Amino acid sequence: MAELRCHAVVLRVRSLGEADKMVTLLTREVGIVTAVARGSRKTKSKFSALVEPLTLGRFLLHQGRTLYTFIQGERIKSYAKLNSDLERLAYAQYFCELCERTLLEVRPADAMFMLLLTALEALEQDKDPARVARCFEISLLDELGIRPALEGCRSCGSTSGSYRFDPTEGILLCATCPHPVESYPVSAPTVATTKRLLEFGFHKLSVCVIPKAVGQEIHRISMDMLTHSLGVTNLKSLDFLLKTGFI
Amino acid sequence: MFYPESIANLIESFQKLPGVGPKTAQRLAFFVLTLPREEVVQMARAMVNAKDKTRYCRICGNFTDSEVCTVCADKRRDSSVICVVQDARDVMALERMREFKGLYHVLGGAISPIDGIGPDQLRMRELLERLKKGRTQEVILATNPTVEGEATAFYVARIVKPLGIRVTRLAHGLPVGGDLEYADEVTLSRALEGRREL
Numbered sequence: 001m002a003e004l005r006c007h008a009v010v011l012r013v014r015s016l017g018e019a020d021k022m023v024t025l026l027t028r029e030v031g032i033v034t035a036v037a038r039g040s041r042k043t044k045s046k047f048s049a050l051v052e053p054l055t056l057g058r059f060l061l062h063q064g065r066t067l068y069t070f071i072q073g074e075r076i077k078s079y080a081k082l083n084s085d086l087e088r089l090a091y092a093q094y095f096c097e098l099c100e101r102t103l104l105e106v107r108p109a110d111a112m113f114m115l116l117l118t119a120l121e122a123l124e125q126d127k128d129p130a131r132v133a134r135c136f137e138i139s140l141l142d143e144l145g146i147r148p149a150l151e152g153c154r155s156c157g158s159t160s161g162s163y164r165f166d167p168t169e170g171i172l173l174c175a176t177c178p179h180p181v182e183s184y185p186v187s188a189p190t191v192a193t194t195k196r197l198l199e200f201g202f203h204k205l206s207v208c209v210i211p212k213a214v215g216q217e218i219h220r221i222s223m224d225m226l227t228h229s230l231g232v233t234n235l236k237s238l239d240f241l242l243k244t245g246f247i
Numbered sequence: 248m249f250y251p252e253s254i255a256n257l258i259e260s261f262q263k264l265p266g267v268g269p270k271t272a273q274r275l276a277f278f279v280l281t282l283p284r285e286e287v288v289q290m291a292r293a294m295v296n297a298k299d300k301t302r303y304c305r306i307c308g309n310f311t312d313s314e315v316c317t318v319c320a321d322k323r324r325d326s327s328v329i330c331v332v333q334d335a336r337d338v339m340a341l342e343r344m345r346e347f348k349g350l351y352h353v354l355g356g357a358i359s360p361i362d363g364i365g366p367d368q369l370r371m372r373e374l375l376e377r378l379k380k381g382r383t384q385e386v387i388l389a390t391n392p393t394v395e396g397e398a399t400a401f402y403v404a405r406i407v408k409p410l411g412i413r414v415t416r417l418a419h420g421l422p423v424g425g426d427l428e429y430a431d432e433v434t435l436s437r438a439l440e441g442r443r444e445l
Contacts, residue, residue: 012361013393017266043422049433053361053394075432083397090360097361236363244365 002063003071004030009116010055011096015041023051023070025059026099026116031109035061035068047073054079054092056117079120087246091129094237095119095136101232102144111143118202130247131210137222138197146170146229148221150195153177163191167224182228190217219247254280306377308353308370310335318342318351325349327384331374331403333357333391341389349387352377357395358402366402374403378410385413392419 008025011032016022019041025033040047050057050073057075061068082088099116103109119136126132141147148170152159155177163172164183172191173179193214200208210218226232241247250258254276261272279287303309304316311317318324318338328349332338338351354369378386386407390396404414420438421430430438 044425046429046431049431052433078433080394080397080433083394084401086358086360086398086402089394089398093359093361237360239363240360240365243367 004033004059004061004063004068006030006033006059006061007076007113008033008057008059009096009113009120010051010053010057011100013051013053019045021047021051022067024100026096026103026109026113027059028110028113029108030106031103031112032100032106033061033068035059035070037070040070049078050075052078052080053096054082054120079124081124082120086244088123088129090237090241090244090246091133092120092123094133094235094241095123097235097237098137098140098226098232101235102140102226102230104230112140115139115143122202122205126206128210130212130215131205131208132202133247134193134210134215134218134222135197135202135205135208137219138194139201141222141225142198144230146225147198148172148194148225150191150198162188165221165224167221167228170225170229182224184220186217186221187214190214190221194218194221216247303353307351308335308355308373309338309351323348327382328387329374329377329383329385330387330389332389333396333399337389349385354390354399357390357393357399359395359398369399371403371406375406378407378412383412385415388414388416392417 004027006025006027006029008027010023011026012024014022016036019039021037021040023035023037025035027033037047037051039045040051042048047070051070055075056077057073059070060072062071079092082092095116099112103112115136119132122132122135123129148165150172152172153163153174154169154171155173158174162175163186164175164179165186166173166180166183168180168182172186173183175185189211193208193210196208197218238247257276257279258269258272261267261275262269267275300312301310302312304311304319305314306319307316309316309318325348329352330341330347330349331352331354332341333354333356335353338353341347341351352370352374354371354374356364356369358364358366358369386403388400388403390399400416407414418441419434420441421427421434
């Protein structure tokens with residue numbers, strides 16, 4: 001019997017049949033895994049609290065032909081505190097959806113796993129959830145190997161003046177150099193803040209001030225990079241954040 | 248498929264039901280063929296009737312076959328207490344208890360950012376209008392004890408409390424007949440938080 005012992009965060013839960021749940025996990029060992037928790041919608045099920053979204057746990061799964069099935073589990077931490085704040089919950093689920101949509105291969109996902117946990121911890125503690133989100137987005141690009149190149153104009157090498165960002169290549173170009181139609185202007189503070197986020201990640205986030213306009217530009221850069229490089233579009237949690245005015 | 252068109256259509260129709268795959272659909276279709284004609288007609292009529300006559304209660308959003316559901320129409324019920332639930336099936340579950348004498352409000356789902364479901368897609372505005380008009384003194388939040396249910400409960404509490412109405416939440420704890428040894432940590436800690444003096 002093939003078994004998988006893993007550390008995982010529950011990303012998404014869907015109802016399945018009468019009393020089961022289909023659970024999407026981000027595992028440290030093999031990346032994204034979908035597993036069935038049989039009977040977990042019943043009040044007496046040992047899995048009902050374990051397979052709630054935003055729960056970190058140790059799980060033992062049985063590997064079937066197409067799906068895994070939960071055998072045992074132990075909760076390490078639940079980020080249930082986020083439930084009381086709709087904005088923080090929406091951001092947490094946005095991070096989960098980003099992980100789910102960008103991790104496509106079956107491979108160890110240690111860095112991504114740690115990034116998500118760090119972001120969830122920060123979301124519980126940081127006063128500004130939008131700042132945590134910008135840091136997560138930029139760090140995610142780095143982890144996925146599509147880090148934007150922000151060391152000056154890629155065409156002429158200039159390191160001063162006004163820039164445009166080309167999301168198809170992930171590079172900066174001078175306003176005076178030839179640029180593709182997809183490119184758009186980015187402000188100097190946006191470039192500086194993004195570089196800082198790439199360098200320090202969550203380490204010095206609490207002292208990093210991100211004005212709203214800069215945050216919006218960083219968000220645009222991240223999403224455009226994900227769309228052009230990995231085809232990520234139509235994120236429901238992002239639509240929710242936009243509709244509710246949290247972004 | 249090698250089935251006659253009529254059977255193939257029936258199998259295809261059954262496959263539209265939740266949790267029914269091709270094998271089960273075949274089994275159901277062949278079972279229907281063994282039934283007497285009257286029973287099949289009765290079954291088909293029941294489905295069409297339910298679809299045609301069932302609608303949402305104008306007041307609470309529960310299923311009904313008239314304008315107002317039986318709960319809202321019952322004058323003996325306590326209109327000062329409204330129990331907010333996610334789904335019409337939750338009303339049935341609470342009614343089976345036969346202890347709650349207040350009224351209900353069905354939200355029609357729960358807030359779920361990852362599924363793109365926000366407060367605007369639920370019957371929140373109707374709840375607020377109802378509370379502003381009525382003489383409600385208490386709102387009981389009976390959403391599911393899940394992430395989505397909790398988020399919805401917190402959201403409803405935040406918008407209802409400014410109206411000066413008491414907001415309560417169903418208790419979380421150990422299921423009757425359950426064994427303490429097998430209870431998970433979340434349930435146990437919630438049960439401990441909500442302990443009562445005897």
